[in-house]
Amino acid sequence: MRTIMRRALTPLAVILLAACGGEEKAAGDATAETQPSDRTLAATLQNADGYGALGAAVRNAGLTSVLDGVGPYTVFAPADAAFTAAGTGDFTDPSLRAQSAALLRAHIVPGALTRRDIAAAIERDADGSVQMRSMANTLLTFTRDGEAITVASESGARARLTGAENVATNGVLQPVDALLVRPDAS
Amino acid sequence: MNKIIPAAAALIVALSAPQIALAQDHGRGHGGDHAKDDHGGGRQAARNEDRGPDRSGGGGNGRGRGHDDNGARGRGGEARAVIAPVARVEARVAERRNDDRRRDDHRREDRGPVRIEREVVRTVDRRDDRSPITVFRIEPDRGLVTGCPPGLAKKGNGCLPPGQARQIARARYDYLWARRNTDEQYRYDDGYLYRVDRGGSVMGWLPVLGGALAPGAVWPTQYSYQPVPQYYTSYYGLNDPYDYRYANGALYGVDPRTQAITQVVALLTGQPINVGQQMPAGYDVYNVPYAYRDQYVDTADSWYRYNDGYVYQVDPTTQLVQAAIQLLT
Numbered sequence: 001m002r003t004i005m006r007r008a009l010t011p012l013a014v015i016l017l018a019a020c021g022g023e024e025k026a027a028g029d030a031t032a033e034t035q036p037s038d039r040t041l042a043a044t045l046q047n048a049d050g051y052g053a054l055g056a057a058v059r060n061a062g063l064t065s066v067l068d069g070v071g072p073y074t075v076f077a078p079a080d081a082a083f084t085a086a087g088t089g090d091f092t093d094p095s096l097r098a099q100s101a102a103l104l105r106a107h108i109v110p111g112a113l114t115r116r117d118i119a120a121a122i123e124r125d126a127d128g129s130v131q132m133r134s135m136a137n138t139l140l141t142f143t144r145d146g147e148a149i150t151v152a153s154e155s156g157a158r159a160r161l162t163g164a165e166n167v168a169t170n171g172v173l174q175p176v177d178a179l180l181v182r183p184d185a186s
Numbered sequence: 187m188n189k190i191i192p193a194a195a196a197l198i199v200a201l202s203a204p205q206i207a208l209a210q211d212h213g214r215g216h217g218g219d220h221a222k223d224d225h226g227g228g229r230q231a232a233r234n235e236d237r238g239p240d241r242s243g244g245g246g247n248g249r250g251r252g253h254d255d256n257g258a259r260g261r262g263g264e265a266r267a268v269i270a271p272v273a274r275v276e277a278r279v280a281e282r283r284n285d286d287r288r289r290d291d292h293r294r295e296d297r298g299p300v301r302i303e304r305e306v307v308r309t310v311d312r313r314d315d316r317s318p319i320t321v322f323r324i325e326p327d328r329g330l331v332t333g334c335p336p337g338l339a340k341k342g343n344g345c346l347p348p349g350q351a352r353q354i355a356r357a358r359y360d361y362l363w364a365r366r367n368t369d370e371q372y373r374y375d376d377g378y379l380y381r382v383d384r385g386g387s388v389m390g391w392l393p394v395l396g397g398a399l400a401p402g403a404v405w406p407t408q409y410s411y412q413p414v415p416q417y418y419t420s421y422y423g424l425n426d427p428y429d430y431r432y433a434n435g436a437l438y439g440v441d442p443r444t445q446a447i448t449q450v451v452a453l454l455t456g457q458p459i460n461v462g463q464q465m466p467a468g469y470d471v472y473n474v475p476y477a478y479r480d481q482y483v484d485t486a487d488s489w490y491r492y493n494d495g496y497v498y499q500v501d502p503t504t505q506l507v508q509a510a511i512q513l514l515t
Contacts, residue, residue, distance in 0.1 A: 111473025133468030
């Protein structure tokens with residue numbers, strides 16, 4: 001393992017931790033072992049403060065059953081502020097159900113990825129860059145940026161893994177500080 | 187019990203019987219099993235033949251010939267090693283009615299001929315489960331149906347007057363389906379995704395998750411799917427009387443009486459991962475489900491990666507897939 005990150009809980013992490021009941025040891029700490037909670041991804045998201053926009057998109061897309069199901073998945077979860085910053089509009093609009101689904105697929109990968117797993121893979125890779133395939137059939141690329149882990153999509157969108165991850169019964173919720181799609185990418 | 191199906195040997199499903207008409211079965215063509223290593227052409231051609239009468243009035247609908255703008259894109263080269271079968275290989279040739287589809291066919295006996303498959307399976311260390319591993323395959327071109335979508339007349343080389351095509355092009359959220367490194371553009375409108383060329387003509391279409399393929403919607407009659415094999419019904423615990431269908435990266439429950447979509451069961455990558463072949467790009471990080479992490483730990487000799495209900499054992503040096511492991515307890 002390369003660098004031991006500072007164990008400084010951000011306010012967001014505190015909120016998320018309290019809301020979700022997870023047993024994270026440290027926000028953003030790529031070396032910490034995270035213990036799973038007894039909630040599904042859907043329940044975790046529903047109870048997480050600051051992730052209402054993402055939760056609404058899940059419901060609007062009709063994918064609550066997926067995140068309540070067997071999985072497992074890792075959801076890279078943009079906070080509400082990330083939706084606002086991206087100016088993506090309101091994904092609670094019933095006319096945007098397909099768009100909500102497409103958005104979510106770009107943020108979900110198969111299996112359970114903890115931050116520790118991602119950091120270990122980056123450390124192991126000679127180029128310090130590793131990839132995971134999303135449910136939108138695109139590649140997400142993970143690298144280090146100082147002590148942070150960043151994720152970039154094929155569209156050029158970039159985000160940092162931030163806050164505290166939540167290991168659910170059927171996957172992992174990984175907070176990110178930006179959307180993994182780019183409105184100007186078309 | 188976890189079922190380890192073959193190690194270090196090629197899984198090859200030889201062929202199916204695409205010529206069997208399934209047209210009356212809502213125009214569906216059935217996809218193949220995991221080891222069927224075509225890359226779009228053969229299977230999609232079969233679907234063209236399978237497709238039922240064009241009810242759209244547009245004419246010429248059928249599966250598009252895809253180009254894969256994302257699938258199996260390797261980093262550092264496109265080489266895909268295929269290892270030769272090793273010793274201790276047990277070969278089995280079987281012509282049978284596909285067990286995975288037997289349950290599905292039973293519920294739809296009135297829908298026409300049953301597909302017969304011929305399989306060649308090579309395995310080592312097979313345990314008590316003798317069924318081949320089966321995973322879904324995402325269509326290289328997203329499963330676009332070539333030709334005109336329902337309700338649109340074919341005009342010249344396209345389906346719509348240029349003006350109308352440009353009207354589709356103005357959708358605000360098209361970026362959500364954008365692909366890089368391709369001249370093709372995708373436009374969303376009213377439940378369907380359209381591929382348009384630079385001239386604005388519609389070249390293909392498909393219903394999308396959350397749009398025409400949303401809970402409550404009736405399954406589009408011209409849109410093909412793969413029935414769900416037995417392993418997935420077990421893995422996902424699908425024990426109710428619905429039909430389960432796979433299409434374009436998602437698993438749907440469908441009411442067999444009304445054809446209405448009842449729920450979205452799962453999202454799947456649809457990545458073809460074959461034992462004996464190189465692991466595709468996009469599985470660099472250890473992602474084994476928590477419940478199985480004690481059993482499948484990365485070592486110097488083997489890595490383990492999860493995808494679509496299976497854990498794959500991978501040689502860290504060669505990146506060759508050594509085994510596919512079913513996760514049933």
